[in-house]
Amino acid sequence: MSQARTIRFSIFRFDPQDPNDKPKMVNYEVTEAPGMTVFIALNMLREQQDPSLQFDFVCRAGICGSCAMVINGKPTLACRTLTANYPKGDIILMPLPGFELIGDLSVNTGKFMRELAERLQLWLQPNNFESDIHRIETPMDPDEAAKLYELDRCVECGVCVSACATKQMRETFVGAVGMMKIARFELDSRDTRTADDFYHVIGNQDGVFGCVTLLGCQDACPKDLPHMQQIAYLRRKMAIASPNRIL
Amino acid sequence: MQIIYTDTLVVGAGLAGLRVAIASKERGLDTLVLSLIQAKRSHSAAAQGGMQASLGNTIKGMGDDEDVHFEDTVKGSDWGCDQAVARMFAHCAPKAVRELANWGVPWTRITKGERQVIVNAQKVTINEAEEAHGLINARDFGGTKKWRTCYTADGTGHSLLYAVDNKAISLGIPVHERMEALKIIHDGKRCQGVIARCLITGEVRAYIAKSTTIATGGYGRIYEVSTNAIICDGIGQALALETGVATLGNMEAVQFHPTAIVPVGILTTEGCRGDGGLLRDKDGYRFMPDYEPEKKELASRDVVSRRMTEHMRKGKGVDSPYGPHLWLDITLLGRKHIETNLREVKEICENFLGIDPTKDWIPVRPTQHYSMGGIRTTPTGESPQLSGLFSVGEAACWDMHGFNRLGGNSLAETVVGGMIIGKYVADFGEKNNLVIDTDLINRFGGELIDEINGLVDGEGTENTFELKLAMQKIMMDYVGIFRNGDELQQAVDELSQLLKRSRNIGLRCKKRHANPELVEALRLRRMLKVALTVACGANARTESRGAHSREDFPQRNDKDWLNRTLSTWPDADALAPVLSYEALDVMQMELPPGYRGYGVNNAIAHPDTEKRQQQIDAILANLGIDADRYAKQAAIMPFTLPDELMPLNQRLSDTLNCAVVSATMVGDK
Numbered sequence: 001m002s003q004a005r006t007i008r009f010s011i012f013r014f015d016p017q018d019p020n021d022k023p024k025m026v027n028y029e030v031t032e033a034p035g036m037t038v039f040i041a042l043n044m045l046r047e048q049q050d051p052s053l054q055f056d057f058v059c060r061a062g063i064c065g066s067c068a069m070v071i072n073g074k075p076t077l078a079c080r081t082l083t084a085n086y087p088k089g090d091i092i093l094m095p096l097p098g099f100e101l102i103g104d105l106s107v108n109t110g111k112f113m114r115e116l117a118e119r120l121q122l123w124l125q126p127n128n129f130e131s132d133i134h135r136i137e138t139p140m141d142p143d144e145a146a147k148l149y150e151l152d153r154c155v156e157c158g159v160c161v162s163a164c165a166t167k168q169m170r171e172t173f174v175g176a177v178g179m180m181k182i183a184r185f186e187l188d189s190r191d192t193r194t195a196d197d198f199y200h201v202i203g204n205q206d207g208v209f210g211c212v213t214l215l216g217c218q219d220a221c222p223k224d225l226p227h228m229q230q231i232a233y234l235r236r237k238m239a240i241a242s243p244n245r246i247l
Numbered sequence: 248m249q250i251i252y253t254d255t256l257v258v259g260a261g262l263a264g265l266r267v268a269i270a271s272k273e274r275g276l277d278t279l280v281l282s283l284i285q286a287k288r289s290h291s292a293a294a295q296g297g298m299q300a301s302l303g304n305t306i307k308g309m310g311d312d313e314d315v316h317f318e319d320t321v322k323g324s325d326w327g328c329d330q331a332v333a334r335m336f337a338h339c340a341p342k343a344v345r346e347l348a349n350w351g352v353p354w355t356r357i358t359k360g361e362r363q364v365i366v367n368a369q370k371v372t373i374n375e376a377e378e379a380h381g382l383i384n385a386r387d388f389g390g391t392k393k394w395r396t397c398y399t400a401d402g403t404g405h406s407l408l409y410a411v412d413n414k415a416i417s418l419g420i421p422v423h424e425r426m427e428a429l430k431i432i433h434d435g436k437r438c439q440g441v442i443a444r445c446l447i448t449g450e451v452r453a454y455i456a457k458s459t460t461i462a463t464g465g466y467g468r469i470y471e472v473s474t475n476a477i478i479c480d481g482i483g484q485a486l487a488l489e490t491g492v493a494t495l496g497n498m499e500a501v502q503f504h505p506t507a508i509v510p511v512g513i514l515t516t517e518g519c520r521g522d523g524g525l526l527r528d529k530d531g532y533r534f535m536p537d538y539e540p541e542k543k544e545l546a547s548r549d550v551v552s553r554r555m556t557e558h559m560r561k562g563k564g565v566d567s568p569y570g571p572h573l574w575l576d577i578t579l580l581g582r583k584h585i586e587t588n589l590r591e592v593k594e595i596c597e598n599f600l601g602i603d604p605t606k607d608w609i610p611v612r613p614t615q616h617y618s619m620g621g622i623r624t625t626p627t628g629e630s631p632q633l634s635g636l637f638s639v640g641e642a643a644c645w646d647m648h649g650f651n652r653l654g655g656n657s658l659a660e661t662v663v664g665g666m667i668i669g670k671y672v673a674d675f676g677e678k679n680n681l682v683i684d685t686d687l688i689n690r691f692g693g694e695l696i697d698e699i700n701g702l703v704d705g706e707g708t709e710n711t712f713e714l715k716l717a718m719q720k721i722m723m724d725y726v727g728i729f730r731n732g733d734e735l736q737q738a739v740d741e742l743s744q745l746l747k748r749s750r751n752i753g754l755r756c757k758k759r760h761a762n763p764e765l766v767e768a769l770r771l772r773r774m775l776k777v778a779l780t781v782a783c784g785a786n787a788r789t790e791s792r793g794a795h796s797r798e799d800f801p802q803r804n805d806k807d808w809l810n811r812t813l814s815t816w817p818d819a820d821a822l823a824p825v826l827s828y829e830a831l832d833v834m835q836m837e838l839p840p841g842y843r844g845y846g847v848n849n850a851i852a853h854p855d856t857e858k859r860q861q862q863i864d865a866i867l868a869n870l871g872i873d874a875d876r877y878a879k880q881a882a883i884m885p886f887t888l889p890d891e892l893m894p895l896n897q898r899l900s901d902t903l904n905c906a907v908v909s910a911t912m913v914g915d916k
Contacts, residue, residue, distance in 0.1 A: 017448065017760050034568065035510060035599070047712040051764035052756040056284075059476045061513040062598055063405070063591070064288040080598040102425075102447055103761045110285030110424045114416065123413035124351030131349045133342040134894040136902065137302075139381025140348075140356050146587070148353035149399050152406050156287055188351065 004031050007041060007083050010092045011053070015103050025092075026050075038071065038078035038091070042105075054104035062222070065155030068162070069105050070094040075162040077222045078105075096162040109158040113177070120174060120201050122181045127192040144189060151184040151230070153223050160227065163216030172206045176217030176227045179208065183230040186237070195241040203238040211235070248692045249452045252683075253279040254676045256440055256456030258428045258483065261289035262404075262658070263640025264462030265411045265420075266665025267672055272418045274673040280422040281443055281454065283478050286412045290464050290476040291661060294404025295516035295591055297386060297396035298662070299655035300340035303898045304382040305357055306373050307394035313337040313896070314876055315392050318838060320656060323390045323547055324649025325793035325803060326840040327497065327619075327811070327831070332626050332647045334837070334886040336663050341896040343662045344383060344397050351410040354383045355398050355588075365523025365580055367543065368533070379899060386588075387521040388654040390547040396655035401516050401591045404658055411662070426452070429769060431459065431486050431493075431636065432691045438636035439682045441486070442695050444769075449760035451696055453688045458675045460628075460637040460668075461486060465618030469778040471719035473615040474507050474514040483642040485773030487622045488780065488824070492632045494813040496623035496644030498777070499784035502652055502794045503728050504616030505551040510569035511599055512614045515592045517654040520544040522588060524577040526555065527608065528563040531574075539845060549651045549794040550845045552613035556728050559612070567610065574608035581605070613728055617641065617657060619648045619794065620781070623813060626886075628668030635675065635682075639668045646811065650793025670889040699759070702768050707753030711768045714752070718745055718771070718778055726782050731798045735786035742782055743822040746775045780814040780824045787826055788812060790851075805840045805853035809833065833859050837884035 006029050014023040028049055030041050039060050046053045055078070058066040062080040069078050072092050083091065099107035116122065131138065160176035167173045182198055185191045202208050211231055218227040255271035257264045260282035272278040280286070303311040316337040321330055348354055359380035361372050366387075388396040399406040415422070423443075430442040432453065440455040466481025467473035487493040505526070506515045520526075525533050526544055538554040539546040546554070555573055558564070564571025577585060577592070582605040585593055589604075596604040622630060622638035624645050630636040639645070640661045645668075647660060701707075725738035749772045756764040790804035791797050809831050814824040833839055833855035840856050842848040866882050867874075874882075877895065 015758075015761070018758075037511075037599075046763060051712075051754070052758065052762065054761055054763060058284055058288045058478055059290070059293050060511075061293065062594060063293045064476065066284060066288045082598075082601075106761075110288075113285065113287070114422070117413065117416045121417070123417040124349075124410070126349055126351075131345070133345040133349070135345075135897040136899060137345045137348050137383055140354075141381060142356040142358045142384075145353045145356045145399075149355070149402065149406065152353055152399075152409065153402060155292075155405070156285075185351075188353075190349075190351070 004033065005089055006030070007032050007089045007091060009041065009045065011105070012094045013104050014101065016101055017103070032083055032089070036083045038081045038083065038093070039067065041083060042078070054102065054106045056106050063155070065157030068096050068157040068159045070096060070162065075159040075220050077157060096158050098161045098167055099158060107158070109156065112158065113156045116174065116178050120178055120182060122185070124185065124188065124190060125192055126190045140189065144187070148184060148188055151180060151187065151225070154180050154225060155223060157222060159220045159222060160217035163220040165214045165216065166210050166212050170205065170210055173210050174202060174207050176231065178202070179231055179234055180225055180227060183234055186234070195237045199238050199241040202234065203242055208235040208238050248689070249450070250688060251279070251452060251454050252681065253277045253454065253456045255279070255458055255460070255672060256281070256454050257460045257462055258441060259462035259464065259642065260286035260422050261291040261462060261464055261640065262408055262411055262661035263665045264460065265415045266662050267460050267462060267639055267669040268420050269411070269415055269418060270666065270669025271673045271676060272420050274677065276673060276676045278420050279454070280420060281426045281428055282422050282424050283427055283446070285424050286415070286422050287408060289408060290479055291408045291658070292405045293476060293514070294658045295401040295514065296388065296518040296521065297398030297403045297655050298344065298658040299388070299391065299395045299653065300344040300397055300659060301337065301393070301395055302341050302344060302383055302385065302397065303393070303900055304379050305385050305394055306375055307387065308385050309900060311393035311395055312898070314880065316340065316395060319391050320647060320653060321838045322843050323651055323653040323656070324647070325651055325843055326805070326809065327500070327649025327792055329626065329646045330836050330838060330884060331886045332645050334884065335626060335667055335888055336647045336660065338888065339663045339667055339892050340659050342892065343659070343666050346666070347407060347410060347662065348383065350414045352406050353399055355400060356381050357384045368523070368525060368579065378903060382899065386518055387545065388517055389520065389542070389545040389551065390653045396521065398518065400587060401518055401589050407658065407662065427482070427766070428486060430691045430695050431490050432688055433490050433633055434684065434687060435492055436634060437682055438633045439684065439687065442692050444695070446766060447761055449762070451692060453692055455681060455683055455688065457679050457681055458635050458637055458672050460639060460672055461622055461642050462638065462640050463642045465641040466777050467615050467618060469718060469722050469774050469781065470615040471723040472512040474504055474512055475615070480770050480774055481777035482770060482773050483638070484621055485777050487630065487636070487638070488776055488814065488816045489773070489819070490633060491815065491817045491819065493630045493636060494623040494632060494815050495780055496620055496646055496811050496813060497650065497784070498620035498780040498814055499788055499795050499812060500619035500650045500793060501615060501781060502548055502617035502619060503552040503613040505548060505555055505613050506575050506611040507614035507616070508595065508600060509567060509572040509610045509612050513595055513599060514616070515575060515595065515609060515611065516589070517548070519575060519577050519589060519592060522584065523580055524575055525579070527574040527576050528558060529565045530563070534558050534563065541844070546845055547651055548654060549796070552728055553796060555613055565610065572610045572612040575611045576608045577604055578606060578608070617652055619650060619652055620644050627671040628664070629671070635679065637668060637672050639664045650795055667888060667892065670891070698769070699765065702752060702754055702765060703757055703759060705753060707751045709748050709752045711752050711764060711771055714745055714749055715767065715771050718742065718775055722778055722781070726785055729796055729798050730785055732786065735782060738782040739779065739786055739823065742775060742779050746779065746822050749775055776816060776824070783824055783826060784812045784814060801849065803850040805856065806851045809840065809853050835884065837880070
């Protein structure tokens, strides 16, 4: 094994609750260990150097989406980012833009996602109210189920929102996360809503017609979700559903 | 101190907590959930493999029913479970799966006709029935007689949690995020709510409720290497313990999962082995058939974990800088299968190991995974000591897992337990009034504020992070897969010393709001108490049962130890819990203790076992040969459930006699 190298971190620090605090970048150094991730490094920093450092991790395994942050300019999940990916050993960490800052690298994606879910009604609205849980379930096409799962894999990490130029300019834009979820329910044969219903929610500048197709969402999504395809699909659907029949 | 009032308070926003909250809200009760994080981040999301429910749709699940699921669960528990609870659970699991489909879970469905699967390293062709097309599929899991584990690829927990949280949002149930409950308000008889601290502002608040449900998950993070999320710290159990009256059950029952990746301890699902993956040693040799010729890789988790450890002790492990490991080989499943049904596993391998599991073997070793122990409850989910205090899911000792949990039964417990206990919580909310004792609220709130002041302003010298690591190492080294008296005594002694030292913690960060060091310090003191219940319970239990394996007492001793360990902490200043025991009554059991099917049958029999078996035989003889299985079951061990959950479960096998399955396909819109 080659000699361990030093990783130099430059980390955004700001406590918005402290009226005297100002945003700044602070430098730290850690000795790299084999298999070290940004999760491991940040915990070492907090335990050994600065116990006030704020950041969020939950599953530390790329499953929950809590640790999204901007690493050397790219929004991504910190838990599964290996320090070995950076040959020069310089890592700059910034909080995700587009969300309320809690402190340092911690942002309130929860508040954003809950408001989005309430605004877009991101839950199944089934037609099958008479479903009897004691009897055999209603069959579903196996391919449809597989397709639904593909779109259901979003972890609400917020990376797509941070990587979106429209969202940075338009506060009320629903972002790729909102559209992906709409697409998921649009596809679901159990959901009663039609393209007309969805038109009222995303057939505008805050939805599909606000997207300028820079596709930062698609490039940065840590779950490799097909945002480009879904946005294009929804845009076409909404154009057809629009009162003016654009298509 | 702000006081917030509600009817139903739920602490923890994972599947179990949310399911209880939904049941309460649907009955019109004012319901509020506290969570450390946003609900969809809960550890429930990490469950990959699936949930057990005896739907019996797939050809490999034909003949499955509640009886088989019940028997597997009781054997899996090594007869340590509450059999009435296991019955309630097995009966409601199919209902929960079907309900979740109605809430949007995209369960993997059956495609009619032939398909190839891997069984015991051989390619086998199975032929799914025409009538099963589009019904919910199931995969094989360890310790189950039938293919019973329903799934959505290997993201089952994720899709369940999202569907259930979406349901909770649709009902308008508020989740107060980044709130940490740190004390239960009680008068020794009745629970009145909790004192919680906001992790952003540092504000201390009282939440007063008719009922309080603890659904905070397990305590895996008292161990150094765990598959658990880093929030699974056992604070829920500690809250109950610190009341001094509520009991914890079977805290020493800690499960190790056979296949976590080395070194970071991230889980690869049991679905890998269920779908046909093999375990290999440093020579590439498949060793499990030598130890467990019948079940091989699909023996119970505790058994596989021990066999792997035994094999590594023989020098058959692969050397690595992190100690020895073994290989999990899923290459034989093929790229297509891995990229669809095991894609999370593939992602984990790529991101954390830099390997491609369609070509490379995965380095694995047994790692702390699940807490069978927890807050002791009655079958209705309530603490026997504190009225109005409920617990559900991994936080609880309800107790359907006994000393070993079967894969696929934990995800099932969250939603099934939540479904059942949620109704009892709602009943409680309808029958009881709020108890508001402002002196008591102020006393408990004051205690927490004093504790925080002591940490921030005090002159302590101990370092929180160092003490925490020391605790985690002790648990890993001395309270692991194989246990013995000397090491356990050492663990108890050293943990007691750490608890003492934790009273002298000093903080470097002096903020009262968002202060990660303060959060750790408040947790550590509580985690140490939980760790002590595990170590003391393990030290006292001089037998081997399920996941609790004593090298110095290898026999399962039903004669002396067919009981549940109860821990309390009546003296806040004490350095160890008080242990007591509640007996499991063989004369009430539907399935008296017997051979579990692994290794030598070395159990020391309970004197009532034979008597009970004769009694059961007589009951069955009296019923006559025409009695159906429901009548037999009811005669041997009746169980109760809320009325809405009592109807029988319909299965495909009930309808296959009919020429046509009545349900029609729902096509694309």
